[in-house]
Structures are given as structure tokens and as C-alpha cells.
Amino acid sequence: MKLQNFIKELYKTRIRLLALVSKKRAGNNAFRLFCTPLGKAGYALSPLLQSAEQLSLFYRQQHLKGYRWNKGGTRKLLIAHGFRSHVQRFEHLVPLLIEKGYEITAFDAPAHGRSGGKQINAVDYMQLVTGLTEQYGPFDSYIGHSFGGLAVALAVSEQPRNASVKMVLFAPAADTTGLAATFLQQMAITDPEIRQHFFNNVSRLSGKDLSWFTIKRCLPQLNSTVLWIHDKDDRITPVAEAYEIQELAPPQIRFIFTEGLGHSKIYRDPVVLEKVAGFL
Structure with missing residues (x-):
């Protein structure tokens, strides 16, 4: 077991x-x-992470660790990882994003990676994305996976002018x-x-019920251009959630459905990354 x-x-x-x-x-x-990521996964700093500007942030009495690459780039982008994940799992995106001219910021969320804390919920993650946007943004684009995808969608939908923002959502926890x-x-x-x-x-x-924390609920306020990538075999965030939103035909969202990549390989697949690069 x-x-x-x-x-x-x-x-x-x-x-x-x-x-x-x-x-x-x-x-x-x-x-x-x-709200507790059981079996918190830590990591050692890879050469790419060592090459980044090391960032620190105190958020709700927790010390968070972050990274920034290509400071002064023509555009800015934030990466938000998923539940029981961390920044290192997305470092392969950095060279691609630098090539596109982005300044990249990424933080280990509370209770994840090298950051402090024991728990996280959708309220905390959404507000963290908002706080990072205020401190290190404004961001032209966001990449979010799973729980991070939900946090990004919720936070961006609260921005008064978000039509110019681009978002890549890998298997977001939509519901x-x-x-x-x-x-x-x-x-x-x-x-x-x-x-x-x-x-x-x-x-x-939060003063709200759980149904408020869904991508479907925030669609009317989400005017950003979105690339939603979901695998049909995903066992963590079921693809049915993506199909349900696709049936609503939101004009700002482009869906890509893959097969055999599951929940985690989807953001590493070369064919998928080529499409992400084209979108950004």
C-alpha cells in the first residue's frame, strides 16, 4: 500500500x-x-532553478519560495502548479517561454515543495495568484495545472479587464x-x-458555497483567451468537466483533448507543448 x-x-x-x-x-x-497534500513532495534545486532569481514571500504567516527567470522580458507569465506538486515539475517550460520573450514567475504554493505550511484551499490559492499578480505582474499570460488551473481561472475572472490575458489550463480542476x-x-x-x-x-x-469555486461559474466574467488541454484518460480531474463546459460553447476557450497522457504527462508531451508555444 x-x-x-x-x-x-x-x-x-x-x-x-x-x-x-x-x-x-x-x-x-x-x-x-x-486541504492537506499528503506526502508533501520536496526537491533539490536543479541547475535551471539555481539559475533563477530566488524569490521569497510571506503569505498568511507562511514563508513561500519562488523563482523568476528572464527579468525584464517583453511580457510576463505566471506558472501555478497543481495539488501535491511543485515548481520543479514545470521547469521544462522555462526555455520555451524565454524564447517567446516572457519574464517567468513561479512559486511553490503553501504546503507544497519548498514552501511552508500544511494546508491549502481554493480561497488561499486564488488569493495567492491575485497577490502575486499585484506584486510581480501584471501578467500577460498564465499557465495553470489542475488545482493551479482553477486558482488561475478564479483569480483572473476577478480582474476587471482580463480580455487581453492568455491562459493555458492543463487539466484544470474545474468542478x-x-x-x-x-x-x-x-x-x-x-x-x-x-x-x-x-x-x-x-x-x-469564504462566505460562499463550494459551487462558487468552479470554472463554469466564472465563465461570464472570464473574457480571456484560454487554451484548455485535457486528456480523455485523466483519473484525477475527469474530462467530463471539460466536455460540460465545451457544450456551453464559450467563444474564448479553445479545447484540445489528448489520449493516453493522463493527468501529469499532458504538460510534458512535445506535441502538446508545440501547441502551447503557438498559442502563447
Whole structure:
């Protein structure tokens, strides 16, 4: 059994025992787990990361690590990685982006990579993207994968003039309600009261319900040109979410569907990267 699955089994037992004492505590504990990247992946600095300008940022009492390449480029771009990921997994994009004239900024999100913290949620990541845009932008383009793709879409949709912005979304986590439902199913949490306490955390943190944190919800405010790339075999962020939005025929979004690349190979595939380069 993988360490991540073993830890999940321990938490399932913990939540089941907590429910005997307090369903509220059980629901709150489940939500914290939902926001925790189990098995945080660290990394050593590669030559490319060492060549970058090393950035540091204190965000909500957490020390975040970031990088910037090609400072002073003609355009600016931000990379946002996904859940249980980090910047190093996207460093292969840097030479391509420099060739396109971009100044590139990328940070390990809270609780990821070399940054501090133990948890992250959609509110935090969206606000982090907004904060990075204010401090290191404005960005002409964004690249987001999975959870990072959702954070980018939410943040950019809040920008008053976003029509000139370009976004590349690799398998974005378009529907957080679906992700939460899958998580609750995996954790065998079926009690309605525990589930309600789980969802109450979203309202407490943001004043909104979970359906607000979806790409579908922010489409009317998202005027940016988007390249959405999703694999038909993705088991982490189901392609059905992309199909649902494609059926709405948003004119600003171009969809590319691949096969056999799954959730992570999609942002490394040479054919896909060629299309990304052409888009940017």
C-alpha cells in the first residue's frame, strides 16, 4: 500500500472515531484533510532553478519560495502548479517561454515543495495568484495545472479587464463540488450531518458555497483567451468537466483533448507543448 493510501486509511479511522464523539469535529477534520497534500513532495534545486532569481514571500504567516527567470522580458507569465506538486515539475517550460520573450514567475504554493505550511484551499490559492499578480505582474499570460488551473481561472475572472490575458489550463480542476464528492466517497463519509459540517468550512472561510469555486461559474466574467488541454484518460480531474463546459460553447476557450497522457504527462508531451508555444 502506498504511503498516501495508508495515511488516508488512518484518517478514515480517526474520522469514524471522532464522529462517535462529535459529528462537527469529524466534519471539520475531514475538511482539513481535504486541504492537506499528503506526502508533501520536496526537491533539490536543479541547475535551471539555481539559475533563477530566488524569490521569497510571506503569505498568511507562511514563508513561500519562488523563482523568476528572464527579468525584464517583453511580457510576463505566471506558472501555478497543481495539488501535491511543485515548481520543479514545470521547469521544462522555462526555455520555451524565454524564447517567446516572457519574464517567468513561479512559486511553490503553501504546503507544497519548498514552501511552508500544511494546508491549502481554493480561497488561499486564488488569493495567492491575485497577490502575486499585484506584486510581480501584471501578467500577460498564465499557465495553470489542475488545482493551479482553477486558482488561475478564479483569480483572473476577478480582474476587471482580463480580455487581453492568455491562459493555458492543463487539466484544470474545474468542478470543486465534484472533487469534494469524490473525496467524501473515498473517505466513506455518508452521514449527512458530518458532510454538512464539512461544507460549512467553505462558507466560514469564504462566505460562499463550494459551487462558487468552479470554472463554469466564472465563465461570464472570464473574457480571456484560454487554451484548455485535457486528456480523455485523466483519473484525477475527469474530462467530463471539460466536455460540460465545451457544450456551453464559450467563444474564448479553445479545447484540445489528448489520449493516453493522463493527468501529469499532458504538460510534458512535445506535441502538446508545440501547441502551447503557438498559442502563447
